[in-house]
Amino acid sequence: NSKVIQTPRYLVKGQGQKAKMRCIPEKGHPVVFWYQQNKNNEFKFLINFQNQEVLQQIDMTEKRFSAECPSNSPCSLEIQSSEAGDSALYLCASSPQGRAETLYFGSGTRLTVL
């Protein structure tokens, strides 16, 4: 069973509303990734962190999406103003370190924007 905990499992929002989801990475894993998996099962990278610092993020994340990984608190991903196209499975994954390390995924938060 995955040791990466994501909450909530399901999230339903209206267009324009904020949507916030959380992730507790596996203990001892300093690297955290957020991915969006759409209805066609395609993965889109959003942002990643090493400890509390952002390593990389895509343009979409820089505008309507915000994310943080504070020390001693869950990581979070928030969409400031949800759009219908944001409906997807949001997957958090953690990694021990390094680009060749295995990713350990959570079960995801399924966001539906009505």
Place this chain on the structure above:
Amino acid sequence: GDSVTQTEGLVTLTKGLPVMLNCTYQTTYSPFLFWYVQHLNEAPKLLLKSSTDNKRTEHQGFYATLHKSSSSFHLQKSSVQLSDSALYFCVLSSGSWQLIFGSGTQLTVMP
């Protein structure tokens, strides 16, 4: 830029038959390839990984060999089971922190 290609979107097989899911990649960096499996409503999990050229890696009956000469990392199993029905993703790690996911192959095993 870096890319991963999985040519089969959907593969349907009868239990007990062999399967090969194709994966080819493109990168200018030294590649590290992974296969992840995602069962319905579950988290993706690592199945196999390799960065060693021409060395077969195996796990849970599945195996794959990284061939840098042909930029391939095909996933194979000699006899599929009903429990193998899932989404399979080929993933490339190259020169940056980002991982490049293939489009995925849905494997359905029939009784």
